[in-house]
Amino acid sequence: MFVDSHCHLDRLDLSARNNELQAVMDAAKAKDVSRMLCVAIELQQLPDMLQMVKRYDNVFASAGVHPLHVVEGMPEIADLLGYAADPKVVALGETGLDYFYQKDSIELQQESFVRHLKASATSRLPVIVHTRDAREDTLTLLRQHADPTVGGVLHCFTENWAMAQQAMELNYMISFSGIITFRNAAELREVVRQVPMENLLIETDSPYLAPVPYRGKPNEPQYVVEVAQCVADIKGLRIEEVAEITSDNFDRMFNKVTQAG
Template sequence: MFVDSHCHLDRLDLSARNNELTSVIDAAASRDVSRMLCVAIDMEQLPYMLQTVKRFDNVYASVGVHPLHVADGIPERAFLLEYAADPKVVALGETGLDYFYSQDTVELQKESFIRHLQASADTRLPVIVHTRDAREDTISILRQHADPEVGGVLHCFTENWEMARQAMDLNYMISFSGIITFRNAEALREVVRQVPIESILIETDAPYLTPVPFRGKPNEPQYVVEVAQCVADIKGLRIEEVAEITTNNFDRLFNKAAAK
């Protein structure tokens, strides 16, 4: 069985599926994708997102504000703690730093990131971190404010081995998306080779970043199988081994989900 550790089910265009999210969940199940984590990116859509996933026992949720949404407001700690108490919520985030798309909001991004990490320490829920072109600041903030006993994950990882190594030293896992299947991603595949399988999660980031050979189609949780196959090919493992180990990694990190 596979777990899609990061997707955005509330952002899917369901027009080709009769506006039925159930068909997406069923398509994933048909490929042995048994569970998925639907990740929040803003405060405004959070209630709708939670209402959407509560219909499905095998879908979990997070609470957080993406760094590219901080201009719309950053969450108060009390807001994060309130939603973190929801039985469906198993993580904080996604949060973090994105200097590639936005350098105008750097200070807001940092403050929001710190608040998520503080809420993580309070709730004992792991943090889902988005980081792009902000290696030094991301690691620095994690060192200063993250609880290493709780940990988290650097999702949709596209940075270098040195950053991955430093994050793992802080008890953070590394999650790879369909990007690793792209033709021009050899440098990232080399990072996959170096990261121990016990520290790897797999994800789709659906509806974005559809893996090969489905490029051009909207991404869905079912395509996490292609990510797993790519990891297996790189590591010289059977895909069944990757499925088992990454599922165990998911349960170890998101232990509130594992307890359900």
């Protein structure tokens, strides 16, 4: 059984699915994708997202504000803690820093990131971190404000081995998306090879970044199997081993899932 550790079900274009999310869920089930973590990017969307998630016993949620959305609304720690109390919310985020797309909100991004980390320390929920072109600042803020006994995930990882090492030392898992299947991702596949399996998660980040052979098409949780196969090929493992280990890793990091499920 596979776990898609990071997807955005509420962002899927369901026009090709008769506007039915159930069709997406059925397709995932047919490929043995048994659980999903639906990740929030802005608090305004969260009530509706939670209502959607609560229809499915095998789907969990996070609560947070993406760094590219902090200008639209900064999260208050009290609000994050309020959402953290929901049985379906097993993580905070996605938060972090993105200096590639938005450099004019760096201070706001950093403040938002710190608020998520403080809420994580209080709630004991792990943090889902987005980082792009902000390697040193991301690690610095994690060292200064993250609780290493709680940890979290660097999702859709595209950085180098040195950053992965430092993040793992802070109790952060490294999650890989369909990017690792892209032809131009040889350096990233080398990072996959080096990350120990006990520190590794797989994800789709759907509806974005569909893996080969679906690149350029809308992504769905069912395609996490292609990510798992790529990891298996790189590591010299059976895909069943990758499914089992990454599922165990998911349960260990997001340990509230057993209560929420």
